[in-house]
Amino acid sequence: MTTIKGVLFDFSGTLLRIEPAESWLRAALTACGVAMDDAEITRRATELERAGALPGGALPAELPAELVAQWELRDCDARHHRAVYTGLARRVPLPRPELYDALYERHRTAEAWRPYPDAAEVLAELRRRGVRVGVLSNIGWDLRPVLRAHGLERYVDGCVLSFEQGVQKPDPRLFALACRELGLAPSAVLMVGDDRRADGGATAIGCGFLPVDPLPVDRRPDGLRPVLDLVG
Incomplete structure (x- = not known):
């Protein structure tokens, strides 16, 4: 594996x-x-x-x-x-x-916007482990200032946003671009998202996929922590 x-x-x-x-x-x-x-x-x-x-x-x-x-x-x-x-x-x-x-x-x-309770903790731990982190979003505006305001941007190596590329998930081209931005082969990348169709499209180019539930933040305290069990 x-x-x-x-x-x-x-x-x-x-x-x-x-x-x-x-x-x-x-x-x-x-x-x-x-x-x-x-x-x-x-x-x-x-x-x-x-x-x-x-x-x-x-x-x-x-x-x-x-x-x-x-x-x-x-x-x-x-x-x-x-x-x-x-x-x-x-x-x-x-x-x-x-x-x-x-x-x-x-x-x-x-x-x-409210970050999920474990978002900063998980991103920081990935950074500590030397794991590359990207944000890949279907969106019509620049989310980077939101990440910055909530103290998350410091852990992110790059953002690939659909409106900037003119293509949206699950188009394989967007996942391929995001992997190139991380400097990694798709087989070494895990996609984490709440939409099994859009985010799960990452598997078409060989990425792994971990689904999460888009619950209100007070009902999902540790939904991102399973990521840490899957990475080195």
Whole structure:
């Protein structure tokens, strides 16, 4: 069996998790100076979640026909990503039009993301062992400032982001590029992620794959620690 010398981590649902829809909406309301009573906030947050408007949150219960084509390629282009998620949010009536862009901007902030409790510990231990670490994400914006703000970037050797490459997981080309960024053969790399289809696509080029559950952070205290049992 080939020794694992590098680990690629997915971002959302793997290393960090997006905040709940209600706190996301509250932050956007505050940013825009809009008042809304608590019952209305709860109701609209539930509707936004059902619409799939929060990136990193629940998938849309129903995808509007006009967004189907963009949805399939949403992580390949920053403009598509914004258009899709603001389009989904606009399915929910909100009191001011600027709130839709404010919601999108909020989800890109470090405050909107919480690292899993064992993320820093596992990344630090991999670094101590001399294991190369990368972040490989289907995403429409630059997540590096979020990693930096949460003290995780120091442990990461490189990030491969779908919107920068114009291709998204499970396309083998993205995994191959990420392995090259680590300077390792795919057989020496483990992919860790919460999406068995997208992240599990790493096995097509010979990487290992470890699935994790994208639970709320307080319900997954040690989901990343099995990585340490698989690497030298």
